[in-house]
Amino acid sequence: MLLSVGYLMLYVARWWSHRARKNMYLQAVRQVVRGSSIFIRRSVSGKTYAAAGSLIQSSLVNGSPSFTPKPLVEDDHMEMLSIEPKQIVNLKDDWTAYYRPQGEYVEDETHEDIMLLLEARRPTNVDTFLKHELEVAPAEKVHILAHGAAVAWKSGTPFGIILHCTLDEFVTLAMAFCEDRLTMDEDLEVNSIMTVKVEGKSTSLVQNQEIDTDTVTESALKPNSIPAETDRNVNNAEDDNSIAKQLEHLLVPSSEQDQLTELWSNESLASNSSIGRTSELLDMIDSEARETETRAEESMMESGAGEGLSDFELAGSSSSTSGSLSQSWRFVRQTSLAKPPNVLVYAGKIDSVRKFNKVKKILEQCLDNESYVIYHLKHEEIETTPWIENTILLVIASKKRYADSNEAFLKYFKAGGKILGLGSGFDQELVGQTMIRKENWIVNLNYKSWSDVSLISGMYAYDTNTVVVDDSRVTKLATDKNENVLIVKVNQETKRSAGSAILSQVLFDKDAGDMGVTPEMFNALKKSNTARFEILGQLLTTLGLECSASSPPVLTPAVLVAKESNLKHNFLKSIENRLSSGVLKYGTQSLQFTTDDSSPAEENLLPVLTEESEPFMKNFNQGEYCGNLKSRILGNTVIYVDVIPTTMTLLDGLMFSVPETTGLIAIARQQTQGVGRGGNSWLSPIGCAMFSLHVKLPVDSNLGKAVSYLQHITSLAVVYSVCTLEGYQDIDLRLKWPNDIYYGREMKLGGVIVKSTFMDGMVHATIGCGFNVDNSNPTICINDLIQLHNRQEGTSLPACTSEQLIGRTVTCIENLIDEFQTEGAESFKQKYYEKWLHSNSKVNLQSEGNAEVQIIGLDEYGYLLVETADGVKISVQPDGNSFDMMKNLISMKTR
CATH class of the missing domain: 3.30.930.10 (Bira Bifunctional Protein; Domain 2)
Structure with a gap:
């Protein structure tokens, strides 16, 4: 009883402290919000980020001849600064309008409405960011769209959202931000919040959806009498006007490459025409806080015990077609953040298995072999398997061009996919080429710190001036001694996605044994073998993959142990007639039952120690x-x-x-x-x-x-x-x-x-x-x-x-x-x-023309039982089907 009372008193004290602090912030905000911008940052005594204070770089100040940052409130949690005059964001400069699932907004002069500019970036340390996201209890999190209506967004670095909210909602967001409880349900981290004035019209993704900022002012856009905590719901997540539909196109996959960084690293969320003396303001706010931010790598999530391409992939969406807006955001986050570690290799139609194994072998020696699984993408699977969403990297190692495969690969690239081409015919879909020889030959490659590396190359060189895909940029990476461009990087530079491809005429999957060469050439290629792997590893790293590959662990003997000694005795007695010199052979494998712990383990011969051995039991x-x-x-x-x-x-x-x-x-x-x-x-x-x-x-x-x-x-x-x-x-x-x-x-x-x-x-x-x-x-x-x-x-x-x-x-x-x-x-x-995750879920059954069916449960044999709209029950056998939860699709495989 006393413990319960103590907890209740503690809760009341925390609630009262939180409410008092919020009221203090509200009073301070009301004094200046109409004539000034209010900028929020975490206090030095609270948790700070490396770039705190510099996050407003090139985004705050308008062209006014003077500005004055003044402290409003500072405590252990946050610091509020007022900036005069009020900063302006011009929506006509690369801003895109949100749809409004809440309906039309009407003016309400009696309500305290303001516009917020929220800037967000990909976290510099993805692991730390994800760990923190999991640590914060869901009930404690504050979603940005639960306390404001999104008006417009802008891609790039930093990513920006203009949010319309009340003063009370603004303070709620600010407090959550400074307490590390603010979330976007996305692999983006909110780095700054500031009140702004909005001008101009943002671009619409569809006709007649432009936001006219003659009416979007700080005086007034309020949803029609919908409570603040519930007015952000989306009644139908499949509706074409849902925010979730747009959010699928918002994310710009991170890239560590200089080209993309140069393009976006200084892009401002406020319009260029409204930017003035940024450095002066930054110095006045916090000169010590200016640090260079690095771009975070794209995260990859998949279980270490995970299966692969043709089986279940990550769960991403609710089976229901309706839900809250935050659920829609969560769906986008999972489809972008929870990228399975699948590396797919396409090796064409002819002799593809041998080619695949060749490419796989070299990739395994470069990639972190505990982080990725390498699969063979067969030609017939390109159109039948949902591989695009489940692939972190596509390696194309086919010289021949096929129209159907090229179309699918181009779609993957434009959707933000990463490609490594090894003398592939697909290259011509992205960049121009010139034939420089009629067969593969040995070249001396120059790339970064590597020079005159003897490698096998294909017949073409790249023309970096011929860019095939709109909104893309080609950069030279490596040349031969004659300055022929043999490796290029192609970046797609759009707001919605950022496909990235490294195309190479250097055939990293080929070595000296693949060409009939003279002893001198053979020796030159062998001497360059180390550099061949190092360069390929560097290219894979450039595409954002982990290449801290380690040598495969050495196989070890097994040890026979039992809960009771008589069990071990009975076991050995039962097999003794099958042993030949202590070896039991079956299939292509053999077990050698022995007491000699020096017997080496081999792939097809496993020593089984019948007496416990400390060296081989220390980890069990x-x-x-x-x-x-x-x-x-x-x-x-x-x-x-x-x-x-x-x-x-x-x-x-x-x-x-x-x-x-x-x-x-x-x-x-x-x-x-x-x-x-x-x-x-x-x-x-x-x-x-x-x-x-x-x-x-x-x-x-x-x-x-x-x-x-x-x-x-x-x-x-x-x-x-x-x-x-x-x-x-x-x-x-x-x-x-x-x-x-x-x-x-x-x-x-x-x-x-x-x-x-x-x-x-x-x-x-x-x-x-x-x-x-x-x-x-x-x-x-x-x-x-x-x-x-x-x-x-x-x-x-x-x-x-x-x-x-x-x-x-x-x-x-x-x-x-x-x-x-x-x-x-x-x-x-x-x-x-x-x-289980599937009660009353509705899915599409591919074998029935993608007809929608409802999952009922398991049938008498353990197979999935579904029911059509006509009441017909169908059993789906797991050995012949894949269930893609992100698409709510059960695919019937062809045997």
């Missing part, structure tokens, strides 16, 4: 695992390995021989060739919990008749492993059909794959599972969510370990299997539906 806490394993059978006998290509095939040669009570599980700390559903690669950095589990079921049992449910059981078990811990029940883990574990709707944390075989009336299934526990990169992990929860709720829940959650997950799998076998599917489905 057996006590933690066994302490959390409460199952009768599953997971009792462990083959643990630090580094292995994949655990999914490790149990193949064992599961038919071992006793039923063995409970085999393979656990890895790191995989080098992890496999996802459909053959996709599975990123598996350290900190990702990874295991393959053997499950044996009678064919005529409830689950034996519906084996597909195993992937749903496993996914739910991962969620339960966390959420059934005391105090962890509010960690927002969710499920996406058929086999993904998510944080909310936003980010993928893990996935499941199941292989099954029928023998002697039994189903032998191998469950492969991976989920992020303690690896914050490349996206997010469970411990990040626990840390966020602690900060939001004031708790101190400890972080989880992989051993702990694997043990709990296996226990949950066994419990759910037992319940399913006893009670059937219905009881399980109710638990599953509580955690």
